Amino acid sequence: xxxGLAGKKASCVAVWLSMxxxxxxxxxxxxxxxxxxxxxxxxxxxxxxxxxxxxxxxxERKMGSSRRSFLTQLARKxxxxxxxxxxxxxxxxxxxxxxxxxxLELLDKQSGICRAALVDITWFTESMGAGKPLEVExxxxxxxxxxxxxxxxxxxxxxxxxxxxxRASSILKSLPYCVTKMDxxxxxxxxxxxxxxxxxxxxxxxxxxxxxxxxxxxxYQTLKRFTSIFGVGVKTADKWYREGLRTLHELRAxxxxxxxxxxxxxxxxxxxxxxxxxxxxxxxxKIVEGAVxxxxxxxxxxxxxxxxxxxxxxxxxxxxxxxxxxxxxxxxLYQVINWMAAQGMILYDDITDNxxxxxxxxxxxxxxxxxxxxxxxxxxxxVVNVLRPNTAGxxxxxxxxKAKEIGRGGHAETCERATCAAVKVKDWKAVxxxxxxAPFSQYAYALLGWxxxxxxxxxxxxxxxxxxxxxxxxxxxxxxxxxGRN
Ligand code: UTP
Ligand code: MN
Numbered sequence: 001x002x003x004g005l006a007g008k009k010a011s012c013v014a015v016w017l018s019m020x021x022x023x024x025x026x027x028x029x030x031x032x033x034x035x036x037x038x039x040x041x042x043x044x045x046x047x048x049x050x051x052x053x054x055x056x057x058x059x060e061r062k063m064g065s066s067r068r069s070f071l072t073q074l075a076r077k078x079x080x081x082x083x084x085x086x087x088x089x090x091x092x093x094x095x096x097x098x099x100x101x102x103x104l105e106l107l108d109k110q111s112g113i114c115r116a117a118l119v120d121i122t123w124f125t126e127s128m129g130a131g132k133p134l135e136v137e138x139x140x141x142x143x144x145x146x147x148x149x150x151x152x153x154x155x156x157x158x159x160x161x162x163x164x165x166x167r168a169s170s171i172l173k174s175l176p177y178c179v180t181k182m183d184x185x186x187x188x189x190x191x192x193x194x195x196x197x198x199x200x201x202x203x204x205x206x207x208x209x210x211x212x213x214x215x216x217x218x219x220y221q222t223l224k225r226f227t228s229i230f231g232v233g234v235k236t237a238d239k240w241y242r243e244g245l246r247t248l249h250e251l252r253a254x255x256x257x258x259x260x261x262x263x264x265x266x267x268x269x270x271x272x273x274x275x276x277x278x279x280x281x282x283x284x285x286k287i288v289e290g291a292v293x294x295x296x297x298x299x300x301x302x303x304x305x306x307x308x309x310x311x312x313x314x315x316x317x318x319x320x321x322x323x324x325x326x327x328x329x330x331x332x333l334y335q336v337i338n339w340m341a342a343q344g345m346i347l348y349d350d351i352t353d354n355x356x357x358x359x360x361x362x363x364x365x366x367x368x369x370x371x372x373x374x375x376x377x378x379x380x381x382x383v384v385n386v387l388r389p390n391t392a393g394x395x396x397x398x399x400x401x402k403a404k405e406i407g408r409g410g411h412a413e414t415c416e417r418a419t420c421a422a423v424k425v426k427d428w429k430a431v432x433x434x435x436x437x438a439p440f441s442q443y444a445y446a447l448l449g450w451x452x453x454x455x456x457x458x459x460x461x462x463x464x465x466x467x468x469x470x471x472x473x474x475x476x477x478x479x480x481x482x483x484g485r486n
Contacts, residue, residue: 050079054133056124057083057116059095059103067096070274071124074313078131092136096121097148097224099212120144129312137178141202143169145211146195152214155223155234161194166455168195179203222246230265230272230376230432261374264348268376268430275313276431280379284317284433287345288336292321295335299323300443304450305434316432317377320450322443329437333371336435347430348376354437365461368474370436370446377433442475449474 056075060068071094072082083090086107093116095103103118122140127133150165167190172179175188182200185191191199201208214220219241225248226237245251252266265272285303292299302308305318323329333351340346354371362369438446449457464472471478 049081051133052081055081055083055090056092057086057090062097066270066274090116093118094124099215142172145208148211231261271430277313281307281317291336291340308451318434321437322440326440333437345378347378350374364473370438372436375433377431379429379431381427446474
């Protein structure tokens with residue numbers, strides 16, 4: 001080992017570290033799957049890095065400065081050492097959506113020699129989930145490659161391929177052992193030829209050419225960027241791409257007519273791409289509970305989605321609301337939204353009534369027809385969490401005005417900097433929140449349906465249909481044979 005770690009403290013970290021930098025020789029003792037050990041982001045800042053032997057450098061390119069800064073804070077809170085610059089003490093270079101060649105080229109421009117392991121974001125997120133640095137494995141490379149291929153299939157509206165790659169990635173994630181050779185895949189269902197080819201390439205050469213090329217592909221990059229805006233789906237993103245748009249700056253400067261949802265998505269873009277932490281989700285839970293209980297003191301409010309599954313952070317916060325006395329929940333959503341709006345807590349809202357006709361013709365196994373509200377919540381940050389307290393003089397309206405300027409165009413770089421400045425001085429964060437209201441008799445199904453993951457729900461419904469001849473949705477579970485339906 002070149003890192004000169006003290007032999008005595010050859011703890012699991014040292015062992016792990018040596019394995020991270022050398023080809024893997026043996027299985028890791030603790031698989032440390034995400035969520036296996038919960039070290040909350042809200043444990044409070046640690047001044048001394050718990051895992052000081054591990055030095056992380058996050059590559060900003062493609063990750064963006066807001067996300068990089070979020071991930072830096074998250075890692076530091078969990079006791080990881082994150083370096084702002086590349087140096088000799090960096091052991092792990094973490095990048096997202098960059099090819100290996102690109103990272104090497106970027107590092108070449110930085111001072112410091114790269115002896116570190118080049119790892120992708122899956123290693124980082126899993127390590128955060130486990131609360132400790134994990135061994136770098138092909139597993140991370142494999143999952144990431146399959147996820148990228150799944151994402152691309154989605155952007156090409158190829159649902160079959162999307163499902164195949166998503167399933168494969170999910171299967172690899174759940175395997176109780178590490179895949180090191182093709183034989184390890186024997187007997188695993190749902191692994192098609194294409195997936196196997198990708199896995200083989202990575203196991204043999206560390207990379208998959210198809211994925212490397214995809215990452216460089218202009219359409220993939222552009223559609224990924226546009227669909228990361230709230231309110232923008234694949235069809236819209238593809239239309240903009242075909243019209244010649246490539247960047248958010250070009251979109252903002254264009255005369256393209258945006259929906260209200262997309263306008264809000266673009267206006268709060270910088271906040272919305274930063275993951276929501278569990279601490280933030282807990283704060284929002286308290287606020288939503290307070291708001292709902294004003295109108296219905298006995299209402300039940302349940303945090304659902306990824307956070308209910310134990311995820312440490314997510315893209316939004318999902319809630320399911322009900323009341324044991326069926327019917328009491330009627331009209332509740334409007335009261336709650338109106339009250340929260342009056343308190344200045346809402347930046348954008350879109351209420352769908354359960355009587356809304358647009359849901360009537362939809363497939364109940366895919367679209368439910370509960371009263372719901374997709375909103376952008378204005379979460380006040382704790383004063384201690386404001387990044388630059390010395391700029392406390394800046395108020396909301398300044399930040400909001402800045403955000404508005406950004407939303408309406410201007411020069412790209414200036415925007416980027418202005419956005420960062422606005423994010424740093426403002427004392428609130430825009431967070432996507434979904435509120436769903438279900439009548440009590442359907443609550444159990446709604447809870448199951450809104451807990452996710454999307455793939456799990458999908459496969460559960462497929463299993464119900466094909467193996468049990470039943471129809472499962474967020475509203476009910478029917479025995480098709482008894483009801484006489486197909
Ligand atoms: P999310 O999209 O919020 O996913 O939907 P998530 O699992 O919480 O992960 P994040 O937010 O990206 O971290 C949560 C669940 O709600 C259901 C889906 O089944 C999904 O698994 N859902 C979502 C619906 O039933 N209908 C919808 O319109 C949206
Ligand atoms: Mn969610």
